[in-house]
Amino acid sequence: MQRRRELFILIFIVLLLFQGNRMVFADSNMDGGGSGGGTQDGTCDNYYSSGDDGVRITVINIKTGIRANGTWTIDYFRKSKENKAIVHFGKYSKLEYMGVAGYSSSKALQQSSEGYRVDSGGKTVAYQVEEMPTIVSSSLGNSDIDEIKNYFDDKARLEVIASRVGMSYGEMTNGNYKLIIEPIIYLTYEGKYMAMTAHEVALLDLALGGTATTGGQLRAKFVSFTHKNLPLSIFLKKKEFGVNRWTGSKTDRVQNAQILKYLGIGILSFEPDTEVQVGGGSYWYRPNTDVITAVNVSVDGAGDGATCDNPITVKFSGAMIPTTTISGIVIPPGGSRPVWIKWRTPDLKLQTSSTIHVSITGGSSTVSTSDLDIVIKPLVEQEPPNPTADDTKPKNFDDTLPAFPKMWELRNYTSPITTTSWHTYTCTKSSVWTGGYETDAYGNYVHDYYGNKIKIYETVYTFTTNNYSASLTSQNASIVTDTAVKEANPSSGTIKSGYGIELRVNTKITGDADVTGMQNAAFYFPEFNYKTWRRLGKLAGASLNETIQFPVNLYSINKSRIHFLPIWFPDKTYTVYVETLDAWTPGGMLSYYATASINVQGSMWDNWHISILPNY
Numbered sequence: 001m002q003r004r005r006e007l008f009i010l011i012f013i014v015l016l017l018f019q020g021n022r023m024v025f026a027d028s029n030m031d032g033g034g035s036g037g038g039t040q041d042g043t044c045d046n047y048y049s050s051g052d053d054g055v056r057i058t059v060i061n062i063k064t065g066i067r068a069n070g071t072w073t074i075d076y077f078r079k080s081k082e083n084k085a086i087v088h089f090g091k092y093s094k095l096e097y098m099g100v101a102g103y104s105s106s107k108a109l110q111q112s113s114e115g116y117r118v119d120s121g122g123k124t125v126a127y128q129v130e131e132m133p134t135i136v137s138s139s140l141g142n143s144d145i146d147e148i149k150n151y152f153d154d155k156a157r158l159e160v161i162a163s164r165v166g167m168s169y170g171e172m173t174n175g176n177y178k179l180i181i182e183p184i185i186y187l188t189y190e191g192k193y194m195a196m197t198a199h200e201v202a203l204l205d206l207a208l209g210g211t212a213t214t215g216g217q218l219r220a221k222f223v224s225f226t227h228k229n230l231p232l233s234i235f236l237k238k239k240e241f242g243v244n245r246w247t248g249s250k251t252d253r254v255q256n257a258q259i260l261k262y263l264g265i266g267i268l269s270f271e272p273d274t275e276v277q278v279g280g281g282s283y284w285y286r287p288n289t290d291v292i293t294a295v296n297v298s299v300d301g302a303g304d305g306a307t308c309d310n311p312i313t314v315k316f317s318g319a320m321i322p323t324t325t326i327s328g329i330v331i332p333p334g335g336s337r338p339v340w341i342k343w344r345t346p347d348l349k350l351q352t353s354s355t356i357h358v359s360i361t362g363g364s365s366t367v368s369t370s371d372l373d374i375v376i377k378p379l380v381e382q383e384p385p386n387p388t389a390d391d392t393k394p395k396n397f398d399d400t401l402p403a404f405p406k407m408w409e410l411r412n413y414t415s416p417i418t419t420t421s422w423h424t425y426t427c428t429k430s431s432v433w434t435g436g437y438e439t440d441a442y443g444n445y446v447h448d449y450y451g452n453k454i455k456i457y458e459t460v461y462t463f464t465t466n467n468y469s470a471s472l473t474s475q476n477a478s479i480v481t482d483t484a485v486k487e488a489n490p491s492s493g494t495i496k497s498g499y500g501i502e503l504r505v506n507t508k509i510t511g512d513a514d515v516t517g518m519q520n521a522a523f524y525f526p527e528f529n530y531k532t533w534r535r536l537g538k539l540a541g542a543s544l545n546e547t548i549q550f551p552v553n554l555y556s557i558n559k560s561r562i563h564f565l566p567i568w569f570p571d572k573t574y575t576v577y578v579e580t581l582d583a584w585t586p587g588g589m590l591s592y593y594a595t596a597s598i599n600v601q602g603s604m605w606d607n608w609h610i611s612i613l614p615n616y
Contacts, residue, residue, distance in 0.1 A: 045190055051078060053184060055181050056074075056197055062176055067093070073091035075091065075116075081186075087192045087193065087194045088116050116195060152179070178267045182264055183230055183231075183264055187225065189222075202256040231263035232250055234263075235263045285374065285377075286376070291344070294586045295370065305334075309459075309461075313360070315359045316341045338587070357371055379536050381535070382532065384525065384535070384563070387498070387565075387567065393569075416591055417590050417591050419590075421467065427462070427464075431460075432458055434455075434458050436455075469511065470587065477506075483502065485499060495565065495598050496603050498567040501563055505518075507548070511544070515544065516583055519538070519583070521536065521581070523536070526569075536551060565600065570600065574597065575595050
């Protein structure tokens with residue numbers, strides 16, 4: 001017995017001198033194998049109890065490549081460890097032993113003085129989880145990689161893991177982190193009960209006389225477990241970050257070099273969420289108007305984004321719109337873009353509220369939804385009163401022009417919006433040689449029929465930004481006298497008070513697809529101090545080049561589109577103030593203002609005279 005203690009002490013002296021420097025990294029892929037097995041030398045000092053297995057869990061920050069800040073690595077085991085003295089090498093991941101990703105140097109295998117289940121700080125770092133599926137195949141049954149993946153692909157279990165490693169579930173699964181899962185075996189070697197990952201097993205066997213291709217003392221006693229069922233229980237099935245997928249047998253014994261390079265590791269990745277973000281919370285529209293409703297769709301910075309192989313689909317539905325589906329939307333990691341529908345609001349007489357429901361699928365493992373509040377509010381005409389010949393100038397007359405915006409409908413605008421911009425993306429994919437070559441289970445290059453080494457390719461997605469814009473390139477307003485009444489001085493460029501004026505607002509909008517023209521306008525007049533009364537201009541369509549006019553005057557005998565000047569208006573400049581709105585783009589609504597003026601000289605009374613009718 002004394003000799004065995006001396007041998008064990010010697011083992012750890014050797015371990016202090018040993019370091020590995022092979023490179024390994026893994027992705028969120030897992031495969032597995034192994035079957036049956038037993039010890040080669042089953043004695044009271046060297047044995048494995050079937051089913052005594054578990055996993056090591058480490059949260060890795062994708063950007064830094066190291067364990068997430070403020071977290072700690074934990075172990076899960078299936079069989080009770082009560083009252084057992086456990087020899088272990090600390091809670092280190094394969095990445096740390098390899099010195100890859102964000103680790104600048106490799107970690108040497110060294111026995112830990114910390115407690116296995118509870119560390120020196122009193123923190124629990126190992127948990128018994130009896131319901132965990134078989135990890136290492138044994139005489140009790142074979143492991144099933146699908147069961148292992150399904151076990152960890154469970155929200156409730158992931159929430160528990162998150163709390164145990166020291167972070168929130170939301171943060172752990174936001175796409176910025178990955179879970180490294182490494183199989184663990186618990187066995188008795190030379191009378192010592194030990195906990196080891198597959199990587200630690202290979203390092204220990206090297207220290208016990210093994211080489212890259214030949215076994216040491218540990219492999220000699222536990223070959224079916226340490227060099228078959230344990231390392232083959234979880235491994236990569238596709239190449240990632242310079243580490244080849246395991247292409248060897250799933251049931252044959254493996255070498256130390258193969259374990260260190262390929263085996264005993266898998267990673268769970270969490271796809272980035274796709275979120276719908278709606279600025280403002282609600283949309284206010286006018287009845288019988290062509291509008292565009294847009295939502296901003298963004299993708300987290302982790303992962304590949306919403307690619308051409310995994311695009312986003314956005315579905316709009318609601319009582320006021322036909323159900324519309326926009327598919328094939330691609331967005332790079334960390335990017336965002338608007339997604340929109342163009343529709344015409346119903347012709348309503350009263351203010352009406354509704355909801356547009358937006359749902360997103362694809363590009364993410366979950367469905368994102370959002371409800372948009374829609375309000376259809378008619379413009380109030382506020383028709384000016386019928387002018388009479390007896391009207392007099394009000395005492396509070398003030399024809400100072402108002403400041404934009406005058407309309408309640410533009411209350412959220414601090415200045416006119418004459419240009420908007422937006423963008424979309426296109427995605428292309430290509431196969432890019434990684435610089436590596438396919439190898440077999442023994443590290444030998446695999447050749448094609450012509451004797452050439454088979455290259456390893458990976459898919460690369462390239463995103464191109466497509467920029468669009470819309471602009472109000474011109475808007476001008478002009479006044480002419482009532483063309484139906486010659487006495488209003490239609491040819492002199494002036495007007496006599498009491499007669500009517502016609503006004504035209506010409507707008508020109510340039511832009512890409514899905515842009516409307518100006519569709520509504522409100523006219524304000526100086527005789528009312530640009531308050532209280534207003535007329536509305538409404539277009540039947542939404543052409544990009546439109547002319548907006550007064551509505552038909554209720555008091556015009558000729559049913560003309562005019563506005564009557566009051567008889568009392570003084571000889572000075574008469575200026576109409578107009579605000580235009582409802583030119584819709586995926587980037588928002590364009591709005592503007594304009595003024596139009598005409599000089600007043602005299603009044604309609606100047607065209608009246610009294611005379612005696614001749615007697616015929």
